[in-house]
Amino acid sequence: MSDLVLIIYCGLITFLTRFSMIALLKKEMFNDRIREVLSYVPSAIFPAIIFPAIFLDNSGTVQIEDNPKIIAAIIAMLVGVLSKNIIGTILSGLLSYWIIIYIS
């Protein structure tokens, strides 16, 4: 599959998740229970991207010691929880990462 075809398919599936409920639902079809569980989708899926990118090295093995990304991520998380600021979270993480790899 060429890159562009794959992108088009991904675009289609993105569109369909946005479109399907608007097109199909007349009245409420999802009950509160399903809705409540769906509200956990970000918490379920984002860590699957976050954790490996932080804890694994380039070869895919777990690296706990001597890993500046862990410290930087913890700092970013603290800044995020305290400030609730998205840019502040990203920047504090990047900055502390750069500082750590620069001084060590």
Place this chain on the structure above:
Amino acid sequence: MSNKYKNFFKGIKDTSPLMIPVVPFGIIFGVLAIDLGLTPLTTIAMSIIIFGGASQIIFLQLFSAGASSLVILSSVGAVNSRHLLYGTVLSEHLSDLNLIWKIVVSYFLVDQAFAVSNDHFKKNKDDKDKYFHLIGGGLNCWTIWQVTTIIGIYLGSIIPEKLGLTFAIPLTFLALLVNDFRKLINIVVIIISGTIATFGYQTIPFKAYVIVAATAGLIVAFILTKFIKKRL
């Protein structure tokens, strides 16, 4: 000024504060796409065709890890499953629209536009042109997203690779979760999903670790919400 225009511009105005975090997100996407070897044209095509930050970044992440098309496609689908929720919530306000407008509105149904338009719709239930609010807000996001993608493409060709900007990917998603670190069930779901993904990265075949981890996280959420009624 007709009601349509009024709603349209109110949508732009209401989404504007939410555009501040979109700017670095779009730039990071453009920079990373170029870093990972995509052409500028493919990168722009992606922002126009997919038009979804999380989907596009997870696409890059898996694409660069050598995941198969099917895995990329299903992971993008999984990231997008939250849109089912948005559509469900909005459908009662949009059920009178014809098919063409439903298609247009759906294309623009991004997180930020949903957040403000859902409010607007609830307060203006009887206005038959209220959907122009979502189109205005969505178009605002769309414009910012395309412009910042292009800025990122440009910066990506001049920023040195050893700056480690790929680290911006987990940080961006971390930033989207900051409100969830305060709630117990969310924290449990986050730790379970993250741990499975980390240790399954090598062992789960086809790079399907994202879907496996997310499914496990949702099952845990399903069980925990059953027993813990009030969210902590």
